[in-house]
Each structure stands twice: as structure tokens, then as C-alpha cells.
Amino acid sequence: MRALASRSEPAIVDVGPETGVAVVIASLYPAIPVLLGVTVHHERLGRTQALGLVAAGIAVALLSIG
DSSP states (O other): OHHHHHHHSOOOOOOOTHHHHHHHHHTTTTHHHHHHHHHHSOOOOOHHHHHHHHHHHHHHHHHHHO
């Protein structure tokens, strides 16, 4: 029974600070279709959409700084 319990525990891995930045950048995947829509299909962004994209970019920059 003890062997089964040890296999079900999550592994703790030292991944470093770069992983946090990678996770934040990966979480921005909804921004990519928006940017493609603006550049390829010449769609218009609303004020709140533009503000959201700017805020997301600032957040990534701040997280990558440290």
C-alpha cells in the first residue's frame, strides 16, 4: 500500500524562474487571434480590447523583469 501512495504523490521539480514567464506568455494565447485579426483582416479594436492587450503586454514585461 505504501508503494501505491508514493506513486500518486505529485513530483516536485525545480523548474526555475523562467517557467513563470513561459506560463504567462502561454496564457496570452487569446491575444494571438486578436492580433492576427487586426493585422490580416484589418478588424478594428475597441478601447477596452486595446487596453486589455496593452495591460497584458505590460504584465508580461513586468514579470520578465523579475
